[in-house]
Amino acid sequence: MGLNRKRRKKTGKLLAVLLAFVPLVTGCWDRLELEERAVILGVAVDRAEPDNGESEDDVTHMPGSFPAPEQHKIRVTVQIALPGKIPLGPGEGGGGGGKPSETLWVIGVTGHTIDDAMMNLQQQISSLLFFGHLRAIVVSEEVAREGITNLNDFLRRNPEVRRMAWMMISQGKAEQVIRTHPPLERVPTMYLISTLDNAVRMGKFPQSFMGNFWSNSSKLGQEGLLPYVKMMSEQNMELAGLAAFRGDTMVGASEPLEIAAYMAIKHINPGGYRGVIQLQGTTVTIYATHRSSKIRVYLQDGEPRFSVKVSTEINVEEKTNELVSLSNDQILNKLEELGAVSTEKLYLEFIHKTQRWGSDIFGFGEYVRAKKSNYWNKNVKTMEKWQMMYNTVPIDVDVDFKIRRVGMKAK
Incomplete structure (x- = not known):
């Protein structure tokens, strides 16, 4: 009896080991060669x-039983x-x-x-x-x-x-x-x-x-x-x-340059677009290297209003003549002022364009859901309602424009 018991125990262990290997040997049962x-x-x-003249065979549909x-x-x-x-x-x-x-x-x-x-x-x-x-x-x-x-x-x-x-x-x-x-x-x-x-x-x-x-x-x-x-x-x-x-x-x-407006408002880096500023008969090409933004939503007269603050760091890439000197602080300040005005106009025009489309690609509605959830749950609730509201929601933009580098040319 003892000998038979030892044999059954040994057979059981061997069977358990074999069963443990079964899942491993089935890995290629459904293989498909490249x-x-x-x-x-x-x-x-x-x-x-x-009128291209290309006919379609009845592969997935048939007249009568499975109409196209x-x-x-x-x-x-x-x-x-x-x-x-x-x-x-x-x-x-x-x-x-x-x-x-x-x-x-x-x-x-x-x-x-x-x-x-x-x-x-x-x-x-x-x-x-x-x-x-x-x-x-x-x-x-x-x-x-x-x-x-x-x-x-x-x-x-x-x-x-x-x-x-x-x-x-x-x-x-x-x-x-x-x-x-x-x-x-x-x-x-x-x-x-x-x-x-x-x-x-x-x-x-x-x-x-x-x-x-x-x-x-x-x-x-x-x-x-x-x-x-x-x-x-x-x-x-x-x-x-x-x-x-x-x-x-x-x-x-959008236009290609409006991609830069979207990325700046959404705080996406690095900067990759160039723009031009006209100053005293000279065309100055600038390059945005880094930008940061902060979007704030608040209620005014019971309705949402947005404030967008964008900070942009700029390098000067080139200028067309020597009528302006980039070593002059007043000239640099004027370039920053003109650049801020042009950039703010670009951002606002693109935001208004998306409002005419009724397409909130910036996710302003998500700020309302997150920061003003009570207003959203009471007055908006659905995607369709926000799409209608987005057309007229007021959005303010403020741009901080800083020139960091003017290149290696001294004069």
């Missing part, structure tokens, strides 16, 4: 032309990476070494919704569509002004999509942006995202990934914004402004 995936790097969304959606057709263009063709390191070259046609397959399909178009695409290619490396989504301004609710819904429901991908609005056809052939990069998508990543580092644009856009659009007192880009004649892309949204609908686009 060559079996269609890795999508970029997506462009346009409204389909009604009533939405206007859209055209979706995707960049699919070719296995083994994407440069992986410095030894293979990062830019200018090959044509995009050697690294990517660009294909376009039509559909009534984003998922409908993707299913039409899946029906045409052999590999499974994979969105885990999706880095850039380009939406035409025409589609954005009609609303991108469907696009946001599709991307947010897909667990493969990264929230740190860039979504951008294009002036003109988004397909032209996704089909660009920039000489700086072998992969056009890498050129798009490096342009925006470097713009953030240089102070040319705030960090507004797709996840940031969704987060701001979900707030009751703030709206989302996205980069507004346009293609130039030399296969290069210009950051032409920021696209302001009201909910999921684009309502306006």
Whole structure:
């Protein structure tokens, strides 16, 4: 009896060890090789032309049983990476070494919704569509002004999509942006995202990934914004402004210099924009290096009013002649005075522009929710009510303009 008991105990221990290893040997049961995936790097969304002659097969709908959606057709263009063709390191070259046609397959399909178009695409290619490396989504301004609710819904429901991908609005056809052939990069998508990543580092644009856009659009007192880009004649892309949204609908686009106004009011550094001041027949170019801001909300006659205090540090970059001397304190004080007036006017005009759009991209409403919660809970309550109130809410701006450096030239 004792011997049998020892054997059963030993067998039980061995069985327990084997069972402990079972979860470890099942890790690759659902593996999918890289060559079996269609890795999508970029997506462009346009409204389909009604007379382009491109037919749509009945992949997701059928007359009678599953009727087609009533939405206007859209055209979706995707960049699919070719296995083994994407440069992986410095030894293979990062830019200018090959044509995009050697690294990517660009294909376009039509559909009534984003998922409908993707299913039409899946029906045409052999590999499974994979969105885990999706880095850039380009939406035409025409589609954005009609609303991108469907696009946001599709991307947010897909667990493969990264929230740190860039979504951008294009002036003109988004397909032209996704089909660009920039000489700086072998992969056009890498050129798009490096342009925006470097713009953030240089102070040319705030960090507004797709996840940031969704987060701001979900707030009751703030709206989302996205980069507004346009293609130039030399296969290069210009950051032409920021696209302001009201909910999921684009309502306006700023000028490039107004990006600086937004970043200053939101206390986003570093400074990255230059401006010019006219003084005594001389054009002086200035460069904002650092800015800070403080937004205060208070109630006046029972209604919210905002005070924005912005401090900006400035370097002098150049001047066009020797009529003014930058070693003269009076001249520097005059430049600071003129700069403060011009900057304050720029900030106020841009704020008023967003008020006409009804798009509070600055998040003034969130200050009311946080600092004057009783007023918000009693008088505002909803996003829609704040959107109506934002049009007329008074906002004061005060700018402190300080010149810190005038350069190495003494005279």
